[in-house]
Amino acid sequence: MANTSNAADAAKKFTVSVKGFTYIKEFAFLTVTIEGNTERVILGSKSDFPMSDLFQMKQADSVDLSQRDDKVVNGVTYKQFRLESINF
Numbered sequence: 001m002a003n004t005s006n007a008a009d010a011a012k013k014f015t016v017s018v019k020g021f022t023y024i025k026e027f028a029f030l031t032v033t034i035e036g037n038t039e040r041v042i043l044g045s046k047s048d049f050p051m052s053d054l055f056q057m058k059q060a061d062s063v064d065l066s067q068r069d070d071k072v073v074n075g076v077t078y079k080q081f082r083l084e085s086i087n088f
Helices: 051-059
Strands: 013-016 018-024 027-034 037-045 062-073 076-087
Touching (some): 013 076, 018 051, 051 076
Parallel strands (some): 037 076
C-alpha cells in the first residue's frame, strides 16, 4: 500500500516576529522575515483579522505560522499562512 500524505501535514512552519501589517482588498497581510527575506504575506481575510488582532501580533514576541498555498492578489503572488499561535 502506498503512503499518502495530507498537504497540511507537509506545511512548513515558521516562528517569526511581525514587523508590520496592512489590508489589501479583503485580505490581512503581515510583514515578516522568513528565511532571511522580509516579505508581505497573507494571513487571512480582513473580517477574520481585525486591526486589534494585528496590533496584538505586532506587539507579541513572535507568532507561529504554517504555510498554505500561494494566492494572487492584484496580479501579485503572495505566500499565504495560517496563524497557529501568538507568543507573548
